[in-house]
Amino acid sequence: MSSSSHSERASLADALSSGISAISQAASTSELRSVMATLTGKKGAVAAVKSQLGRLDNIEERKALGVLVNEAVAALESAAESKFRELKRAEFSTQISAEKVDMTELALSAQASQRRGRMHLVTQATERLEDVFVGLGFQIAEGPEVETDFYNFEALNMPPSHPARSMWDTLFIESDVEGSVVLRTHTSPVQIRVMQEWPPPIYAVMPGRVFRKETPDATHMPVFHQIEGLVIDRGITFADLAGTIESFTKAFFGDGFTSRLRPSYFPFTEPSAEFDIRRPDGSWIELGGCGMVHPHVLRAGGLDPEEWSGFAFGFGIDRMAKERHGVNDLRDMYSDDIRFTEQFS
Ligand code: FA5
Numbered sequence: 001m002s003s004s005s006h007s008e009r010a011s012l013a014d015a016l017s018s019g020i021s022a023i024s025q026a027a028s029t030s031e032l033r034s035v036m037a038t039l040t041g042k043k044g045a046v047a048a049v050k051s052q053l054g055r056l057d058n059i060e061e062r063k064a065l066g067v068l069v070n071e072a073v074a075a076l077e078s079a080a081e082s083k084f085r086e087l088k089r090a091e092f093s094t095q096i097s098a099e100k101v102d103m104t105e106l107a108l109s110a111q112a113s114q115r116r117g118r119m120h121l122v123t124q125a126t127e128r129l130e131d132v133f134v135g136l137g138f139q140i141a142e143g144p145e146v147e148t149d150f151y152n153f154e155a156l157n158m159p160p161s162h163p164a165r166s167m168w169d170t171l172f173i174e175s176d177v178e179g180s181v182v183l184r185t186h187t188s189p190v191q192i193r194v195m196q197e198w199p200p201p202i203y204a205v206m207p208g209r210v211f212r213k214e215t216p217d218a219t220h221m222p223v224f225h226q227i228e229g230l231v232i233d234r235g236i237t238f239a240d241l242a243g244t245i246e247s248f249t250k251a252f253f254g255d256g257f258t259s260r261l262r263p264s265y266f267p268f269t270e271p272s273a274e275f276d277i278r279r280p281d282g283s284w285i286e287l288g289g290c291g292m293v294h295p296h297v298l299r300a301g302g303l304d305p306e307e308w309s310g311f312a313f314g315f316g317i318d319r320m321a322k323e324r325h326g327v328n329d330l331r332d333m334y335s336d337d338i339r340f341t342e343q344f345s
Helices: 003-025 029-040 045-053 059-099 103-113 121-135 163-167 189-197 238-253 295-300 317-324 330-334 338-344
Strands: 146-148 181-183 202-211 223-233 258-266 269-278 284-293 309-316
Touching: 003 029, 003 045, 003 059, 029 045, 029 059, 045 059, 121 202, 121 223, 121 238, 121 317, 121 338, 189 202, 189 223, 189 295, 223 238, 223 284, 223 317, 238 258, 238 269, 238 284, 238 309, 238 317, 258 284, 269 309, 284 295, 284 317, 309 317, 317 330
Parallel strands: none
Antiparallel strands: 146 181, 202 223, 223 309, 258 269, 269 284, 284 309
8 A cells, every 4th residue: 555545545534534523513404414515525525535536546546545435425424314314303393392382372362362252132032933933833944035026025915006015115126027026025925935835734934034125213124034924724713823922922021921913904814913912011012913824825825725724923033132132222233232242142
């Protein structure tokens, strides 16, 4: 072995040991990358040894040193690889703990910053009404809010130009045939839809939103809610209607309340009545209309009036909620102020 080969081997051994120690001291993956770039780069210690290779005259020595250089590079790379894995694992767990979310803290801060919502009085009343009627053996049905003139008026025994149509201040929807599509003014059109779809006997209630061209005041809203009731069976009489309304009054308002029916007029019922309830203090309030289903309406629903008879009713849910909770003004229920709703849940 020549002296020059000896010194190359020595500097290669130095380069290897100082490289291994630099690798083991790297504190992060990025530091390791720059250590490796220096060690194995063009100006690095390994490259310096490599550049000496050409100067060796003895071809055998050159080969042998070449093998040593390759081994040194492989040793550096494998040391770097295992160090890289070690550093990566450490960095990953640091990152995980930095990003860890404390769910208890999150829940507490959500509780502090968010207030719980409350169900609207009308929703509460509707759900309670449904419960009461389901308890009395009724099923629940729904119909569309945008209705045709046929269902809202005509099928309810109000042909075009019938004066009773003016009982409801109607909001019309633009349509091909002027006046043929309306925002339903009451839930009574659902009576027809149910009769057309369900085979009798029918015991159904139909809650929903209705629309009228009205100026809001303490007892009127342009958008409000009704619940329609329909009973169709054989041999149904006015006494069944009165009995049902009385049972409902007690179940919904309480035992201290009672009901009465006053003669009235609706084109779709005959006879017709207004339904009032008496508060425990003796005062009366009007809640809705009712009556025996008119034969024309039974026919429009596809039923034979000789075989089937029935009664129907329609109450204002907003007014019932107002009454049940002692609210003075319907408009307060639509103020969207949580402090108002919170008082009633
Ligand atoms: C009707 O709408 C009939 N369809 C009721 C009916 C059904 C009669 C079945 C016979 C058989 P009326 O227009 O009176 O009737 O309204 C019924 C109830 O809705 C009223 O008694 C009242 O409680 C409520 N109501 C009416 N207008 C308003 C309004 N603008 N704001 C809030 N509630 C209202």
